[in-house]
Amino acid sequence: MAFLDSSLAGAVGRLARGCARHRGFLLVAWIIVLASAALYVRGAGAQYTQQVAPTGSESDRALTNVTAISPGGQLPDVETIVVRAREGTLDDRMARDRMxxxxxxxxxxxxxxxxxxxxxxxxxxxxGVTPISADRRTAMISVVLKGTALAPDLAAVRRVQDLALAYDDPQFQVEMSGPGITAIETAGISTTPLIFALLAGLLLVIAAVRSPSGLLICLVSGAVAATLAVAATAKLAHTVVMTPFAPMVAGLLAFGICLGGAVVIVYRAQSALLRGEDGIQAAETATATSGAALAVGGLSLTVAMAVVSIVGLSGFRGIALAAAAVGTITILVVLTLLPALLGLAGTRLLGWTERRFLSVAGAGLGRRPGLRSWWATQVGRYPAQVAVVAGMLLVGLTVQASSIRLGGGDSGAEPTSTTSRRAYDLVSEGFFPGLNGPVLVAVRQAPAKARPATRSVTSADVAAALAAAPGVRNAAVMLEDTAKGLAVIRVLPQPGPRSEEASELIHQLRAEVLPAVLRDTATTADVGGPTALFDDAAAGFRGSVVALLCIVLLTVALVAFVVSRSAVLAALLGLSATLSVQAAGGVLTILFQNERFAERLGVMVSPVEPFVLVPVFVAVLGLAPGMNLVLLGRLREQNRAASDRSAGGPSGNGQDRPRERAGGRRSIIRSARDGIARGHAELGHVVLTMNMVMLLVAVAIAAQPPRTLKMMGFGLAAGVAVDALVLRVAALPAIAHLFRLSHAENASRTSRQDTYTAGRTDRPPRARRANPVTVEGIEGSVERQTVPTTPLLVGRAGDPGGNEKWNGHRTRTPGLRSGVPPRPRTPAPSDLAAQHGNGTPYFYEIRVPRDGRR
Incomplete structure (x- = not known):
């Protein structure tokens, strides 16, 4: 609780204790809420719509005008069947009959x-051109379906696809492309990577909690949070525009935060049980420390995403509201459901062996420190070097993120295993790449009285000017409605949709060609189409990302400062969240805009779509604050514990030392560095477990065939990996070592010196001779437990046994071969009451091996 204000930490602890005590009523309430949420998700009928163009952009105006002039006021769904004669031409009788x-x-x-x-x-x-290639080997068959381009009838598209691909044979190649085919391929998810990720994640969680009850609590918490998040997203979809990715991102984010938080809280509750606390006390301790940190992280996410939604950043509003709901759900699950489940589990939270040892010995089994303690020691020993290396890696990825090329992909960037990619290649080879992505120019004739003009221009004149522009293969009027004063000109560029040349052509048409032909007229024209849509989205996204990062940094830092009163901690949390996002963008730049890496992934070099980056950024931002707070809070706990123990308590005289549980263990922490290293070793690997589970899920998404899912998966994996392996494993602990307050270290040394001096002058002679009994700590560090014991040979001078007492000095005594006493035994309760001479008990130092055996 050291990172929180004491009153807030106390309130969290009292709430957790109440939830643990009244767990029956609380669990019934949660079951009702969960059932209601599941029924709502099933029958809500929420509609999720991908925002095609940024509101108010030129491409959005063009799309509106094209829709208005289209039959029925809807963009038709036009799927394309591409056929190619593998041998001969399509004029051959067999090929012509088959077609x-x-x-x-x-x-x-x-x-x-x-x-x-x-x-x-x-x-x-x-x-727009003759649909048979010049070599008479490739043809394009346009199929107009009754659905719309924005909401295709996928069942009808599948029927057409199945029938068309059935004609493919060694002499006649058939492929398909179009909005419906793209939607089907995007939704075609392979279950094998997901099953593998699920099994591997379960094994990681089992290795962390090591008990069936702990595993069940973690899974229940994650499942409940994910269900509530999807239900909240479905509810919000009735009032704001939600993208199809919104429920997936909300569910994944809620599951990841609550599963990881449950793993950490269960682990800390187990540690409390091994110290001798009962189930309710363990639930209170774990919730008031790690649970409070996760709740603060959820509050940061809620406030930051609410601000983003209120500001109305382009592309972020709907998904930001869903993420804000996830933050609120996280707070409720962590502060109410988890304590209730921990109270219900009690000592069953431990494994069978640990429960048996706890019932017999009154303390938990020792756990070997392993690699994590070695790494924590190295970070504490060389914090500056570790911080520099981690900083250089983060800076390198951030620099890569600054050069990311935003825009839109096309079917030509998909893996060659998809039919849309093969159709794209056939069209590009038989015709030209730009035929895969036509540019649509919407021309509107304004009434002359509304806009006086010196000359008039027709849609045919505009089409002629567009056809004469460099890089344009053909331009012609496709649709025209004189009553509405609207016309649509289809422009076929030479370069493909995702190329930089296509984006430069769009800019040239908007800035030079159209202004020249429409000057001093009452006619306006807006350029739309796939390339223009993505270019406008990219332009709006760049400004939104800067605002998003600033809002998140300031909000997370402000919330952390309010609850911790530490400027350093607040700055670390805000900066770490923004660095994780930029690192994810840097990894996407390396993987998808470098030809060597893109080929190994089975895709082509292409821009990164803004609609892919939005869920990646929101998910990474949501996962970072809570786990970072958990780790930094634990490091501050041990840092403060080091100072308090060295000083004898907050006041430095031992009067304010917190009351310890009878039979409890106190860590041997000689300095703030030891405290931070211990906290890092104790909790670092548990926090890392959560990140590894999320990393496996992200890799399972990246293993899917569609390029957009690959981008999303690799973006999530990059953000999670940087957050875990760079920030939490290395950077944050190293910075905690570097910024452990020098005055705390000085106060620690001064307090130890004062305590030593006071002990030499004021302590009774026999009290100075007392030695503590030390046993191995729960997490592998040596902890100190002071227990009064009697000498191994209890007796007085002149006892019938002829043995003299061991007086604590290395002097030879009768009955002993040397001045060193034999190996002491564990004192029995009756021995504790035995006294010698003036009634002062003797003390012995007993060291227990790491495996817990004497």
Whole structure:
């Protein structure tokens, strides 16, 4: 509780104690809430919509005008079947008959409105060029479905896909592309990586908690939080626009935070039980320390995301509200459900062996320190070097993030295992790459009285000017409604949609070509299409990211400062959260914008879509504050414990030392460095377990075939890995060592000297001879337990046994071969009452091996 204000920590502890005591009523209430949330998710009927273009952008205006002039006021869903003759040409009789039969059968499928024969008049009208390549080997068949481009009828698309791909054979290649095919491929998730991640995550959690009850508590907490998060997202989807990624991000974020928090809290409750506390006391101790830290992290997430939503950052509003709900759910689960489950479990939270040893010995089994204690010692020994190396890595990734290219991908960047990628390659080879991503220019004729003009211009004039622009293969009027004063011009650029040349062409059309032809007219034109949409989204996203990072840094730092009163701790938490996000962006730059790495992933070099970065950034920001607070809070606890023990208590005279439980253990912590290293070794690996579980989930997402899921998975994995392996394992402990307050160290040394001097002058002679009994600590460090004992040979001078008492000095006594007494035994309760001479008990030092055997 050292990192929190004492009154706040006390309130959290009292709340946890009350929840543990009234666990029956509380668990019934949680069951009702969980059942209601599950039923709501099942019957809510929430609609999730991907924001196609930033509100108010030029591409958004173009999309609105194109929709207004389209039949039925909806963008039609046009899927494209690409056929290629592997041998000969499509004019061969066998190939022509197969293509004719394919067109006829597709036209009869339910949900199909129109099929354009490449050899008929509808073919060029739907494609914009002659749909048969110059070498007569490739053709494009346009299929218009009854759904819309933004909400395709996936069942109808699957029927067309199954029928079309059935025609593929060694002589006749058939592939498909379109918005419906892209949606199907994106939703096609392989279950094998997810199952592997689930099993590996379970093994990690089992290794951390080491008991069936502890594992069950962790899984229940994560599942409850995820269910409530999805239900909250579904509720919010009725009032704000939620992207399809929102429920997945909310559920994953809630599951990760609460699962990781449960692992840490269960571990600390187990440590409290091994010290001799009962179940309710253990629940109170764990919640008032690590649970309070997670609650503060959840509060930081809630406040930061609420501010982001209120500000209305482009692309972040809906998912930020979902993340704010996740923060609130985290607070409720950690402060109420977890204490109740811990109180219900009691000592069953421990493994069978630990329970048996605890019932017999009254204390827990020692646990070997392992690699974590060695690493914690090295960090404490060389904190500056560790901090420099970690800082250089973070700076390097941040520099990479500054050069990230935002924009949009296309089917040409997908793995070659997808049919949309193969269709993209066939069109690019048979025709030209720009045919895969046409530019749509919406032309509006304003009334002359509303906007006086010196000359007039028609949509055909605008199309002619666009066709003459460098980099344009063809431009023609596709749709026109004179009554509405609207027209749509389809521009076919030479470069592919995701290329830098295509983005430069969009900029040229907007800045030079259209202003020149529309100057002094009542006509306006807006440039839209896939490339323009992503370019506008990227432009708005750049400004939003800067604002997002500033809001998160200031909010997290402010909340941390309010509850901890430590400027250093507040700055560390805010900075670490923002660095994790920038590092995730840097890793995506390296993987997807470097040809060598992209080829190894099975994708092509492409920009990073803003809609992919939004969930990545929100998830990384949500996971960082709580776990960082848990670790830093533990380090501060041990740091303060070191100062208090050295000084004899907060006042330096031992009068204010907290009351210890009878039979409890006190750590031998000689300095703040020892305290920080012990806290790092004790809790660092448990916090790391949570990150490894989330890392496995992220890798399972990255293992999916679609490129967008690969980007999202690798972005999450990068943020989690940097947060865990760089910040929590190395940077934060090293900084804690560097910033352990020098005055605390000086006060510690002064207090130890004063205590030693006072002991030599004021302590009774026999009291100076008292030695403590030391046993191995629960986490592998040596802890001190002062227990009064009697000499091994209890007796008085002249006893019938002929043995003289051992007087604490190295002098030979009758009956002993040397001046060193034999190995002492554990004192029995009757021995504790035995006294010698003037009634002062004797003390012996007993050291217990690491494995717990005497």
């Amino acid at each position: 004719t039969l394919l067109i006829a059968q597709v036209g009869k499928l339910p949900g199909v409105a129109l099929v354009a024969d490449p050899g008929g008049p509808l073919g060029p009208a739907t494609v």
